[in-house]
Amino acid sequence: MTDSPEAPQSPLTPLPEDWQRALAVVAHPDDLEYGCAAAVATWTDAGKEVSYLLATRGEAGIDTLDPAVCGPLREREQRASAAVVGVSAVEFLDHRDGVVEYGIALRRDIAAAIRRHRPQLVVTLNHRDTWGGTVWNTPDHVAVGRAALDAVADAGNRWIFPELREAGLEPWDGVRWVAVAGTDAPTHAVDATEGLERGVRSLLEHRTYIEVLTEEDPESYCRSFLTGFAESLAPRFGGRPAVAFELFGR
Template identity: 80%
Template sequence: MTQPRTSPLQPMPDDWRRALAVVAHPDDLEYGCAAAIAAWTDAGREVAYVLATRGEAGIDMLEPEKCGPLREREQRASAAVVGVSEVEFLDHRDGVIEYGTALRRDIAAAIRRHRPELVITLNHRDTWDGALWNTPDHVAVGRATLDAAADAGNRWIFPELTEQGLEPWNGVRWVAVAGSATPTHAVNAGPGLDRAVRSLLEHRTYIEALTDEDPESYARDFLTSTAEAAGERFGGKPAVAFELFGR
């Protein structure tokens, strides 16, 4: 049953050591939850990133063969700002990711490699809060990540992964969805907010193609307003909100 929109957001679980964030594009995590990731790495937790694409189709005036390597560099620099050093790319094609067994297999393999207790992804539903249409890439990767959390623990699904030395991992305890219209939990964004802004700013080429605003003002205004809105249900503290699915 969906929680009422006015109900308080609960604190995210903190009895875990490793997390894996799986999203479609460079910048998805920076728009979605970098302040929470900064707080987690500050606390000594391990977080790794897996991106389905290199974002090569994301900038209209830049050819994919030039855009992909550029956005990969920006993503690695962005991750480093919030304490993440492991960043992997699955090399699905930007803009035309297909939900299905191939995507589930790739994400299940990543979960087996990293063996996280917490998996993080982005809004997998058709819209953003019923107002804006979501992209097919976000929908496909979010949905496949929720499925792959179970696939990773079943040795009879994708047995070829075991043959490749990736033993089943049934240790995922939660999948947390950022950008959900129906969040249930949150993390205090205050300590990590400045680094979240700097992390988003590492995607400067993308931001400059997206808006005529000053990049720093754009990044700070967007992340601050989002955190303040979530904080209205989190004791008035700026927050990063998640919809948490237990397993």
């Protein structure tokens, strides 16, 4: 008996474009650059506003650097990275890198940011236990991704976190979609043709981290990594390189 052939993967639908403001919520510096910076470049080119919210400063991410040195360095790299793709609003929540906890405090912090920025689209990173069922995800990614999905509803409910209203942050129930990058179950995609080069340069701004991560030339590493993923999705997106998302409507 021979193995049955794999079922063909379904085409990816273009991500909706009828929105103006997005808030991207992730755990660490470089998460967005590995996940979807090429899409962000495409959005900002179209005149859309994108803001970044990071739960940590990535201070535990480089073994050879003390967190007190590493955190500020990675913050600088993240701000430079965001600027490459047209993002100027970059906020940090100062949860501790490596030990971010899913719970009320994290949900409240993200809900507060959603109320401040009032996005129609929230972007986050893979919140599941694994990457593709083969590589174990980190607790920070899982916690922040789950909390971002939940905080969207929290942000729109006046009776959840009433202290936010007392601080002047009125409920915002205008989020229409949550787009999860890095998922193994994508449903939608953004054409990466125009944004891919800036996505590569955006990831390359995290040079200190990348030089520890790989012995390969940093630019070659960034280009091959991002181009490979984008081009692997082309057969499902009309032959165009793409950034994929799992889209949850509201």
